Amino acid sequence: MQESAQPPLQRKGSLGRTVRAVAWSLVGLRKGSEYQQDIEKLNPLHLIAVGLFAVFLLVVGLIVLVKWVV
Numbered sequence: 001m002q003e004s005a006q007p008p009l010q011r012k013g014s015l016g017r018t019v020r021a022v023a024w025s026l027v028g029l030r031k032g033s034e035y036q037q038d039i040e041k042l043n044p045l046h047l048i049a050v051g052l053f054a055v056f057l058l059v060v061g062l063i064v065l066v067k068w069v070v
Helices: 015-027 032-041 044-069
Strands: none
16 A cells, blocks of 8 residues: 655635635625635635634724724
């Protein structure tokens, strides 16, 4: 049994596609076929980074909204 050394999977996805995937995920509306394309094409580390940034912006936006209303 020989193990063949294969290079790690390289996923090249654009920043715009990553941001769009995270935005649709936060809203909760996503087609199954587009989800499968995102899994195949987008880098998981980029998704995590953009997701954390989006959640940060959401929290800051809610804090600003509450301070403005109160």
